Each structure stands twice: as structure tokens, then as C-alpha cells.
Amino acid sequence: MTRELMGGLLAILLGGGYFAMALQIRASALADTVGPAGLPKVLALLMIFLGLVLSAQALLSGRRKSRPAAEPASAADADADADPGDEIQGGLAGLARAGGLLAIGIGYLLIVRTVGYVPAIAALIVAATLYGGAALSWRVFAIGIAGAVLYYTLFVLMLGIPLPAGHLISLF
């Protein structure tokens, strides 16, 4: 499946889901002629239409590409949708790497209320640095702790923003 086709199908799915939710919007006694669900329904239909157009474009261009390819496809042709200008590299492995960074972010969300801002942000810096390819050494941990203290100083002490103190602190 090409990326264009994937984009088209996602748009159709998004439009369909959004339309289904728009149908559930309750009509109000104060409603005007359009109503609260009016624009959402129009947007959903437009999204589905554009998704169909994008999918059709992808299928047509795929057929056009496959026509002259009567000769056997070489390994280099395997990924017909590959684009040398792609920012996202490494195929599925690249996606997994991005997912790993996202998981570090989610991990921070899960622990910050419990352990508090300084340990959580230090852990985030250390984890993201190691995940980014830095060698495991005491320096990474030292920089993580220094970064956490720096951000604590900036946000809490200088800007007066209350960042989570954490539940663990109440145990001491």
C-alpha cells in the first residue's frame, strides 16, 4: 500500500468517525438553522470526499506505474513509494525508534505525579539521551540531574510555576 493510499484511507476513516460522532450531538432549544452539528457534518463529508479523491489518485498513479513494468522488478524497485527526500528514515525500524521516544514521554506522564518533577525530568533527560545514542556513562546521569536542577530553577524558583512535588516526598 502506498503512502498516498494510506493517507486517503485514513482521511475516509477520520471523516466517517467524525460524522458518526457529529450525529450524536444533541440539538439545543437555542439552536439556529445550522445547529451545532451542521458544520461538523459538512466537514466530515468533505473529509470523506477528499479521502476518496486521494485514494483514487493513488490507485490511478499506481496503475500507471505498474503498466511499463512488464520486465521483472528488481530489488531496488521493491519500495515503489520510497522517496529520497523522505525525512523519516529507516522504514519500520524508524517508526519503532520514534515510538520509543514517545514511550519515554508517556513514561514521564505516568511517574511525574508520584515521584515529583525533579526526579521525573532527570529520568526523562537521561532516558532520552541514552535512547538518542549517547554512551552509557556517569556523565549522562550527571547531565540529567544538572538539567533537572536547571529547569527547576528556571520554572519554579525564577518563574514561580508550581511543578508537581510528587507523593513520595510526603513519605519523608
Added chain:
Amino acid sequence: MQSAEILVTTPAILMACIGVAWGILGGALPGISPSITMALLLPFTYTLEPTSALILLASSYVGAEYGGSIPAILIRTPGTNAAAATVIDGYEMNRQGKAGLALGISLYSGVIGSLFGLLMLVVLSEPLSRVALSFRPPSYFALGILGLSVIVTLSGGSLVKAMIAGIFGLMVATVGTDPVTGGNRFTFGTADLLGGIEPVLIMVGLFAVSELLVQATQKDTTIRVESTARIEFPGWKLARRLLPAQMIGNVVGTFEGVMPGAGGTVASFIAYNEAKRWSRHKDEFGKGSPEGIAAPETANNTVSATAIIPLLAFGIPGSNSTAVLLGGFLIHGITVGPMIFVKSADVVHGLYGGLFVASIAQLIIGIMMMAPCIWLVNRPRAYLNAFIFALIFSGVFSIHQSLFDLSLVLGAGVVGFFMRMLKIPFLPTVLGLVLGYLVESNYRRALVISGGDHSIFLTDPISLGLLVVAALFIAGSLGRTLLETMKSRRTALN
């Protein structure tokens, strides 16, 4: 006069200097665009008073445009897209041992560009906004549609994808309270969504988080800057020679800044080409021509001010960076558009004053920031990205002390990542998000006035004119796409 008073009575001067310094650092980091640099600052602006907040953001835009030229000249890697044209002659000058002079020309031309752009901003914004003062609900609706159409057609790439992006932005804007009845839509029973999704969260997610996710897929190809170059300003004779190229940069930057969707990158390349065409030293271009640096650097710095004109006059941001600046206005409850010159004139005048300070301060801060920039560019990407990630988490949490906001930002980052993978542009989404309320509320208000009769959009002359222009933009873009498709088919058949 009012600008000067605001500058003295608020921390505006300090904010302008901090903004420029931050912008230079962000611009100097390859991969960190001016819009990301500004988006990272957004959370900090919540605690500031409006004028200082906007000066901080706008000044960082000014600084980022110069910052982008530092790695362009020293390591042949533009820090920002707009600095790509500077690579051509900037790096050549560096190879000839004139890196200091190349950086000096870039900085000096940037100051000229920023000041000229500011002049245009002051002269053009208010008269243009007066046109919009006679707008009624149908005209505002049509203006929103025109803004979206222009951005969709000028985003580059597939028109269908840009339209999908714009509609997606409008969809996100419908989350929260309905603007007419006050009922809830798409809130999933969550109190956090009752007030809608704040554009600032989506912008930080789309611009900054998606960039970190994309960089996670790439290998660290950091090139070390070995240069110890000191900035050297051009002498009188060279300054006179640079003047025509800078004037070209000013004119091109003004035109491209006002045109939504064009931006600093297009301006830089057009200015470079025009400077080459009109130069007496054409043969030097590409071999280390000082004019080859002056023209694009003047143009992209001019754009940093003139891109604000459509934002202030009509409430329509024409680029990613001005969309982030709009986020700054929204944070402080300031509605941009024609009424801003009546309701928040002090903020606008303060912004002018702050931009003036930023433009001048750029000269000194540019010299001072040289060493920190080189130090930062040389840091391993893993450390830099980890600190940016932590900054996003700390900054976004500080807005409402809400972990829900952080999950929204992460979600927007994932959406941005896939949009980049599918080559769907961000700007129409951001514009759809910020214009969604304007479009829907004025559409429905107009229909309430007309008793449900849609012909109101055609009988209101301003609305009709704007809708015709919007239709022309879409039709023109469709026609161009069809012609290109036919041409490529003909080429394939031959």
C-alpha cells in the same frame, strides 16, 4: 511616541534582547526552524504581560532568521530553510578564509532587512486594516475562507492533501463549546475539553514534538564547527557595493512577507536570483560573492517583520512562524484583525517598539552569541534533543499545570509525525484551527441575520469579492495541477 513609552515602562527591552538571543540559538541549530524556536517559547509567555510576551516571540523570529546563516556559512548546513540561499556564497567565503566577513555581512544585512520590514509593517498594517473595519459577519466568514484557500493553494505539494490538512484543523476547532448554543461537542465527557483545544498545544506538538520524533528516526550527522571566526563588518566601500542587493532583498522580502504562504525561504532565493541578475559582479555569484549573502539575508529578515502585516490587518497568519505568533496573541485573549488597532493599540505599538529594539540589538547580540552558538551546534544531538524534550514537558505543564495538556501535545506530535510521513503540510491545519471559530461563528451569525438565506454571502459585496478571489485561487491551483499532470503524462508517453 507611545511605543517608546511602553518600552520604558515594561520589561520590553529585556524581552526583545532575550528573544533575539534565543532566536539566534534556535536558528543556528539545524533542524530547529524559527517556528519551533518560537513554539518552545510559547509556554513562557503565559506568565508575561501581553506586550512583553509578543515582543519575546516576535524578536525570536528576528533572531532566528540571522541565526540560520551561522551554520550555513560555517558548515554548509543552513540552520533554517530561509538560510539555504546563504550557503551558496557564504560557505565559499568561509573556504576563502573570509568566514568572519561573511557572518558580518549576514548580520549587518539582517539588521537592514529587519528595520526596513518594520517600517513597512508600521506603514502598511493600519491602512490595510481600515479596509477590514467595514466587515460584517458574511465578510468575516468569507475572509476566513479566503485565508484558508490561499494557504491551501500555496502550501506546495498536493492540493488535496493541503485541503485535508485544512479541514482537519477546522475539525479540531469544533471540539468544545458550540459558539452559538453553548452546547458541548466532541468533549467525550471530559471537563478538560470543554474550553476546546488550545491552538498553542497543537502548535507545540505539531512543530516541536514531531521534529523530535522525526529526528529519532535519523542518524546523528552533526558536523563539528572548527571555526574560530570573529564577526567582521564590511567597510564603507563594500557596504556601498552591498546596497543594491540589500534594496532588492527589502523589496522582495516585503512582497513575499505580505503574500501568505510564501515566507522567508522563497524570498531568499528570489532575492538571490534578482541580486545576481542586477549585479555588476555577476560572475562572482556562487564563488563567494558578498552580495550573494546580503540579498537573501536582507530578504529573510525583511519577511520576519512584513509577515506580521496580514496577521495584524486581517487576522490571518501567512506562515508557520506568524501562526505561532498568533498563538501568543490568543494566549492573552487578544483578537487579531482590524479591531486590534482600536482595542489593543498599546500592544501593537509596544510590538513595533520591541521589534525596533530587537532589530538594533541584533547587531550586538549577534556578536555576543557567536561563541555560544558554535558551542551549542557542536553538542551531540542526543543531549540537545533530550533537553528540548524536557523543555517541552516543563513548559507545557506550566501553562495550566495539566498533565492532560501534555498528553494532547504528545498526541499532536504523533499526528504531526504521520502528517510529515504522508507529506501533508502543517500550516493549513494550524490555520483551520485558529480560523475555525471565526468561520463557524460568522457563518451562523450571517444566517441568523438573513433568516437562513445563504444568498447573504453573495449580496454582501465584500463577502462576494472575497469568495470570488478564494474560488479563483482554488481554480487556479486545480488548473495548474491538471496542466502539470497532463505535461508529465505526455513526457512519460514520449
